[in-house]
Amino acid sequence: MEDIFTFDTTHHALWAEEIAETRGIPVEVIPAPPEAGARCDLAIRTLPDRVEEFAEALRAEGVEYRVFAQP
Numbered sequence: 001m002e003d004i005f006t007f008d009t010t011h012h013a014l015w016a017e018e019i020a021e022t023r024g025i026p027v028e029v030i031p032a033p034p035e036a037g038a039r040c041d042l043a044i045r046t047l048p049d050r051v052e053e054f055a056e057a058l059r060a061e062g063v064e065y066r067v068f069a070q071p
Contacts, residue, residue, distance in 0.1 A: 004068045006038035013042035036068035
């Protein structure tokens with residue numbers, strides 16, 4: 001299972017990518033899976049052992065996101 005971060009706006013997705021880069025968290029911007037129901041076509045994934053760190057960084061910066069658990 002893979003956790004994918006989805007966003008409501010492209011702005012939030014790009015902001016999240018910038019936060020990850022600033023904090024040294026490896027991420028990859030990918031197309032949002034259609035089944036995720038995201039409003040933005042961009043999504044972000046990171047290494048499984050960095051998911052919680054990335055989520056905490058986004059919460060600290062006020063970035064709204066949802067996590068989609070892709071099978």
